[in-house]
Amino acid sequence: MSKKAAEINEQIPWQDLTTGCEIYEPGTSRLTKTGEWRSRTPVWVEDKCKQCVLCAPFCPDASIPVKDGKRADFDYDHCKGCGICIKACPFDAIQWKEEEV
Amino acid sequence: MAYNLKNEMNKEERFHSGHRLCAGCGAGIVCRAMMRAVDPEDKAVICNATGCLEVSSFQYPYTAWEDSYIHTAFENASATASGVESAYKVMQRKGKIDPNTKFKILAIGGDGGTYDIGFQSLSGALERGHDFTYFCYDNNAYMNTGTQRSSATPRFANATTTPSGIESVGKKQTQKDLTQIVVAHGSPYVAQTTLFGNMKDFHEKAHRAIYTEGATFVNVLTPCPRGWQYPAENLIEICKAAIDTCVWPLYEVVEGEYRLTYEPKKKLPVEEFMSKQGRFKHCFAKGNEWTLEAAQEYVDKKWEELLAKCK
Amino acid sequence: MSIRERLSGNEAIATAMRQINPDVFAMFPITPSTEIPQYFAQYVADGKVDTEFICVESEHSSLSACLGAEAAGCRAVTATSSAGLSYMNEVLYVAGSSRLPVVLAVACRALTGPININHDYSDSMAERDSGFIQIYGENNQEVYDNYLMAHRIAEHPSVRLPLMVCEDGFITSHAIENIEIEEDDKVKAFVGEYQPENYLLKKENPLAVGPYGVSGYYMEARVAQAQAMINAKQVILDVAADFEKTFGRKYGFFEEYRMEDAEIAMVIMGSSAGTAKAAVDQLRKNGVKAGLVKIRVFRPFPGEELAKAIAHCKAVAVMDKSEGFSACGGPLFAETSGAIINLDQRPKMIDIVFGLGGRDFTVAAALSVYDRLAKIADGGEVGAVYTHMGQREK
Numbered sequence: 001m002s003k004k005a006a007e008i009n010e011q012i013p014w015q016d017l018t019t020g021c022e023i024y025e026p027g028t029s030r031l032t033k034t035g036e037w038r039s040r041t042p043v044w045v046e047d048k049c050k051q052c053v054l055c056a057p058f059c060p061d062a063s064i065p066v067k068d069g070k071r072a073d074f075d076y077d078h079c080k081g082c083g084i085c086i087k088a089c090p091f092d093a094i095q096w097k098e099e100e101v
Numbered sequence: 102m103a104y105n106l107k108n109e110m111n112k113e114e115r116f117h118s119g120h121r122l123c124a125g126c127g128a129g130i131v132c133r134a135m136m137r138a139v140d141p142e143d144k145a146v147i148c149n150a151t152g153c154l155e156v157s158s159f160q161y162p163y164t165a166w167e168d169s170y171i172h173t174a175f176e177n178a179s180a181t182a183s184g185v186e187s188a189y190k191v192m193q194r195k196g197k198i199d200p201n202t203k204f205k206i207l208a209i210g211g212d213g214g215t216y217d218i219g220f221q222s223l224s225g226a227l228e229r230g231h232d233f234t235y236f237c238y239d240n241n242a243y244m245n246t247g248t249q250r251s252s253a254t255p256r257f258a259n260a261t262t263t264p265s266g267i268e269s270v271g272k273k274q275t276q277k278d279l280t281q282i283v284v285a286h287g288s289p290y291v292a293q294t295t296l297f298g299n300m301k302d303f304h305e306k307a308h309r310a311i312y313t314e315g316a317t318f319v320n321v322l323t324p325c326p327r328g329w330q331y332p333a334e335n336l337i338e339i340c341k342a343a344i345d346t347c348v349w350p351l352y353e354v355v356e357g358e359y360r361l362t363y364e365p366k367k368k369l370p371v372e373e374f375m376s377k378q379g380r381f382k383h384c385f386a387k388g389n390e391w392t393l394e395a396a397q398e399y400v401d402k403k404w405e406e407l408l409a410k411c412k
Numbered sequence: 413m414s415i416r417e418r419l420s421g422n423e424a425i426a427t428a429m430r431q432i433n434p435d436v437f438a439m440f441p442i443t444p445s446t447e448i449p450q451y452f453a454q455y456v457a458d459g460k461v462d463t464e465f466i467c468v469e470s471e472h473s474s475l476s477a478c479l480g481a482e483a484a485g486c487r488a489v490t491a492t493s494s495a496g497l498s499y500m501n502e503v504l505y506v507a508g509s510s511r512l513p514v515v516l517a518v519a520c521r522a523l524t525g526p527i528n529i530n531h532d533y534s535d536s537m538a539e540r541d542s543g544f545i546q547i548y549g550e551n552n553q554e555v556y557d558n559y560l561m562a563h564r565i566a567e568h569p570s571v572r573l574p575l576m577v578c579e580d581g582f583i584t585s586h587a588i589e590n591i592e593i594e595e596d597d598k599v600k601a602f603v604g605e606y607q608p609e610n611y612l613l614k615k616e617n618p619l620a621v622g623p624y625g626v627s628g629y630y631m632e633a634r635v636a637q638a639q640a641m642i643n644a645k646q647v648i649l650d651v652a653a654d655f656e657k658t659f660g661r662k663y664g665f666f667e668e669y670r671m672e673d674a675e676i677a678m679v680i681m682g683s684s685a686g687t688a689k690a691a692v693d694q695l696r697k698n699g700v701k702a703g704l705v706k707i708r709v710f711r712p713f714p715g716e717e718l719a720k721a722i723a724h725c726k727a728v729a730v731m732d733k734s735e736g737f738s739a740c741g742g743p744l745f746a747e748t749s750g751a752i753i754n755l756d757q758r759p760k761m762i763d764i765v766f767g768l769g770g771r772d773f774t775v776a777a778a779l780s781v782y783d784r785l786a787k788i789a790d791g792g793e794v795g796a797v798y799t800h801m802g803q804r805e806k
Contacts, residue, residue: 005162010628014635019572020511021161021633023620024610029119029158029165037124056110057137057300058337060129062118069107078118082125082326083334146612148480161623169612172622173479173506180473183466184436184480184488189613191435191464192485202615222476225469 006031030078034061038081041097044073048093055085055094104301109137113167115145120165121157125333127323128154128211128238130296131303135207135236136167138307143203144168146189148182150214151175153245154238176218179226179235182208186231205311206233212253213243216279227286227316234310234317237279240325248328252277255348256399257392258380260328265383270392275399280320284354289315292353292362295322295340302362306353322349330379342374347404352411359410368404371396414592414659421552421584424591425491425517425577426451428559431599433461434515435486435606438468438477442496443529444581445519449491471496475503475514482512483621485611487563489514493581494521497535501542507574508543509637510622513566514574516544517559520682521581522769530770531581533681533734536710537743543637545575545644546711550667550685553591554708555579557661560594561651563603568651570643580683582770594659602658641712648709665714667706668721670696674703676785677722677759679748680731681707684766684773688731691778702782707744715751722752725759726789729781733767741765741798760788766801777801 003018005028018024053071056064063079065072086094115136122129132154139145145168149155155172158165173181186206192198208226210219215237223235242260243249250260256275259265263272283291290313292306303321310317322343326333343349344363348371351363372393375381384392419427426448429437439449449465456465464481468474471492478488492500497518507514523534536546545565549555559577566575579585594602610619625633645665652663667685670692671677678688685706695702705721707714722728730749732742741749745763752758764781767773781801788794 005164008162012632014632014639017629017632017636018162019636020509020621021623021625021629022511022610023159023162023164023623024617026167026618027114027117027119027165029117029163032119032121032163034119034121053107053110054299057106057134058130058296060122060124060126060133061120062114062116062129062133066107066110069111071110075118080124082336083332084125084130084336087334087337144615144618146484156624159620159623161625161629164620164623166620167618169614169618170620171480171483171612173476173510174502177472177476177503180468180476181480183468183473184438184477184482185484185612186480187436187438187464187466187477188481188484188486188488191462192613194462194464195435197485198613199615204613221469222473225473229466229468 033077034080035077038079040081040083042074042079042081042083042086042094043097045093045095048091050091050093052090054090055088058084058088060084104304106299109304112137112141115139115167117165117167119163121160122153123327125326125336126153127240127296127325127336131236131238131321131323132158132209134300134303135209135307138304138311139205143205145205145207146171146185148178148185148206148208150178150210150219152211152214154209154211156245175214177222178208178210178214178219180222182206182233183226183229183231186233207236207311208233209236209238211244212237212239212241212251215239216253216277217251224286227283227288227318230315232314232316234319237320238323239320240323240328242328244325244328253279257384257396259383260380270383270389283318284357287357288318289313289356290317290353293320293349293351295343295349295351297337297340297344302351328380331377335377339374339377342369342377345369346371346374347400348374350404350407352407361408361411371400414594416590417593418588418590419552419593420447420586420588421555421579422447422519422586423451424552424556425559425579427593428556428599429489430455430461431596432563432603434463434489436464436466436478436481436488438466438474438481438488438490440468440471440474440492440496442471442493444521444585445491445493445496445517447585448517471499472503475500475507475516478514479503479507479510479512482514483510483611483619484613485608487606489516491517491519493519494523494535497539498523501539504539504542504544504574506622509633511572511637511640512574513563513572515562515566516574516576518576518578519581519585520578528769531583532768532770536576536578537734537736540711540743543573544711545573546578547575547709548578548681548707549584550683550706552584552589555584556591556593557655557663560599560602561655563606564651565644565647567606568647571640571647573640573644583683598658602655645712645714663708665709665717666721667708669704669706671703671705671721673701675701675726676782676789677702677725678704678729678731678781679707679718679722679744680704681710681733681744684731684733687773687775688778690775691782694775694779695782700782700786713747713751715747718748719751719755722759723755723757727785728759728761729785730761730763732763732765735765735768760794761797762788762794763798764801771802773802
């Protein structure tokens with residue numbers, strides 16, 4: 001009965017829903033690509049980045065991946081383009097994508 | 102262990118992307134930080150009150166949570182947490198679960214689910230002293246239903262049920278000081294924090310709350326770009342203004358002992374906080390100067406009271 | 413061997429709870445159910461159970477705490493009455509939709525107003541569509557037995573629904589009767605352990621409970637829940653069959669009393685059935701073909717089975733011990749009428765609302781109902797379909 005979220009969609013019959021609409025696995029929200037909501041796009045300017053990672057905790061959408069103390073490029077599948085990271089960066093290493101400004 | 106942002110950010114994410122909170126929502130930042138404050142080797146059960154966070158973080162079949170999660174209703178996150186915590190105790194006692202796996206019981210709600218409709222169940226759970234931590238993401242109004250005033254809404258704020266107009270300068274009453282009310286319950290650890298700097302203040306308070314035995318409470322001022330009417334990217338400067346004006350003082354109360362955790366070098370006038378947000382726009386109109394004076398007077402009075410407690 | 417004990421309904425329920433030793437009991441007092449947690453608190457104090465017993469600040473919280481505990485992997489119980497049940501209303505629905513098999517003992521009592529502490533079914537009937545299974549007892553023995561069966565029905569994988577064990581406030585809850593109590597180990601063996609597949613405190617995988625369900629899922633979720641209530645019918649019968657095999661007492665959806673050749677009958681619930689049975693016996697002595705059906709399981713409602721049981725009658729009175737303010741009859745009448753609607757030959761039916769707020773129901777009153785039914789059966793006018801009985805009037 002432990003059905004996976006990826007198998008659940010608005011086309012399946014009622015018999016195939018999980019009991020009580022429970023979910024038995026972690027973080028299935030990642031299947032939703034909220035990057036589609038974005039109207040403006042922050043861009044990481046790697047040259048200017050000092051890897052202070054001050055931007056990372058302020059992303060409401062966990063879209064600034066950090067590994068071994070260093071950030072990587074944005075997860076644009078999920079970044080909603082709020083721009084908090086742009087203001088969090090003391091080094092101007094995150095900027096709005098020019099054509100959208 | 103001293104706080105190190107890089108170490109914190111190296112941790113596996115426990116509040117995932119793909120949730121449906123608005124772009125720039127402070128609650129997303131709160132949840133990620135709250136979950137980083139649970140040690141990686143420990144598991145958690147999150148009990149969530151109905152609200153923005155609930156409808157956005159668990160929309161069937163998509164949960165943003167790495168850990169177990171339960172939502173039952175709006176006003177009962179603390180009661181639900183009481184049941185989970187009781188279950189944890191009895192299952193340990195009866196040997197029904199692995200004694201080597203620790204679970205931390207967390208409850209989280211907005212100011213509606215905490216200050217207002219959830220106040221009774223919060224008070225009950227605090228009094229009973231269940232071993233859990235309640236996080237309030239206080240965004241100063243009922244945001245999920247469209248910015249209606251709550252008892253956490255500050256005086257003069259424009260909410261959809263306290264709109265400004267010819268006969269109105271926004272909400273008439275000052276906000277309920279819930280943090281002090283929780284202190285009065287005798288909770289072993291109570292703190293106020295918000296989102297700024299390298300998140301050290303938040304993390305240390307959250308971690309201490311979660312790892313203090315008993316019913317503990319963390320009240321987080323959490324900006325809402327839509328309800329507070331500011332450009333989403335300005336979140337950090339608004340939080341900073343809240344603490345530098347002393348609109349939202351940072352402090353903790355450990356076993357009844359008050360400790361100020363941040364004192365602004367120069368206490369800024371409340372305008373610095375209010376002018377950044379559309380919800381206070383009418384306060385800056387000609388003829389309404391008195392509202393700024395009254396807001397300042399209130400903040401000064403509360404700040405002096407707090408300083409006296411911290412001495 | 414069963415043990416003969418003199419117990420009130422409340423103590424019988426508390427005894428069943430002690431024998432089952434639930435994991436969590438979240439309590440809030442209200443008359444007349446208060447004694448149940450009081451007895452239980454003493455069992456905790458005396459070390460007779462190792463339940464986590466929590467005294468919460470309201471009924472809304474007692475049921476909410478039960479949901480948290482149940483989802484966490486525990487057997488969770490509580491008890492309430494009247495306004496307490498109404499205050500739980502919102503959470504009752506969540507228990508049903510989240511498919512959390514909490515067992516709730518209800519000492520049924522009138523709802524305000526005026527405020528009244530005595531028995532009728534205003535409280536439980538108001539929650540008949542909450543998604544709880546509802547099982548009613550006529551006397552202390554039945555209430556005890558129903559409680560022993562409750563967890564197995566509620567927790568069955570094809571059901572997973574919350575369940576109310578209903579007793580009549582004061583009449584059953586406080587009156588002391590001689591009943592058969594089963595031995596502790598036999599009860600434990602009959603009820604078994606609660607072993608959910610997924611639970612919040614499972615270390616292997618997390619569990620997420622209670623999502624926001626958009627229109628693309630809500631209808632399907634409700635149909636699944638409705639199917640669980642249909643599934644509960646067979647499980648109720650299966651558990652009753654095992655109960656009879658184990659303890660020797662037989663139960664079904666309802667009890668048919670002298671119904672084989674009955675021409676006139678009552679459909680009635682709870683302790684009032686005892687009074688009505690005395691009237692039936694008296695009538696039978698005089699050659700009147702009277703009978704009654706006592707509904708035990710109200711949710712799921714055994715409509716088809718009830719229709720079969722009363723189809724051959726000429727006239728039936730449905731006895732509603734709650735007022736639905738529908739202006740056309742109480743809830744039991746609505747269900748019973750619905751049950752017989754497609755019968756080719758069906759009895760004439762009347763609804764009588766009686767016994768509200770503890771108003772006495774006597775053998776004489778029951779006889780007067782049968783008297784009216786006999787006249788209808790003889791071809792007389794049905795008259796007013798929906799009437800009240802036992803009130804003073806001009």
